[in-house]
Amino acid sequence: MAEDAIKEKEIVFGRWADSLERSAVNYRYIDRVPIFIVTYHFGDEAVEKLKILFATTFDAHMSRAQYRHVVFDLNGLTILQPSGTALLRELSVRLRSMGGDLFLAANTLAMSEKDRRLLESEFNLTGSVEDAIARIQELRAGKAVPV
Numbered sequence: 001m002a003e004d005a006i007k008e009k010e011i012v013f014g015r016w017a018d019s020l021e022r023s024a025v026n027y028r029y030i031d032r033v034p035i036f037i038v039t040y041h042f043g044d045e046a047v048e049k050l051k052i053l054f055a056t057t058f059d060a061h062m063s064r065a066q067y068r069h070v071v072f073d074l075n076g077l078t079i080l081q082p083s084g085t086a087l088l089r090e091l092s093v094r095l096r097s098m099g100g101d102l103f104l105a106a107n108t109l110a111m112s113e114k115d116r117r118l119l120e121s122e123f124n125l126t127g128s129v130e131d132a133i134a135r136i137q138e139l140r141a142g143k144a145v146p147v
């Protein structure tokens with residue numbers, strides 16, 4: 001798989017003194033698919049920053065259906081709050097309405113049983129970003145049926 005990283009950017013926010021309040025979001029592209037890497041705490045503050053990022057960077061491209069598929073890499077996540085899950089649901093519905101989908105790359109062994117069951121029941125959960133990209137490539141080639 002050829003990695004055409006058009007852009008890579010890190011956004012770090014929150015109070016550094018308390019690691020539970022720290023959140024970081026990186027994004028990059030692989031094969032014209034935006035990959036969002038969310039680490040540490042995925043809660044209210046991360047959601048607000050992601051909404052700003054979507055509005056300023058990705059909304060125009062998404063409205064033209066340039067990015068029908070999006071991957072969230074949650075492997076560095078330590079806390080997933082309901083507001084983070086709500087943002088993922090909202091994005092998933094939006095992408096599905098455009099004929100795409102949201103894929104979550106996450107190490108389920110590091111998650112609580114409750115979070116794992118929730119993510120598995122609502123989203124396309126893969127073990128790695130590479131697995132998600134392979135699934136997207138199959139969908140683009142018409143070899144896979146959307147879940």
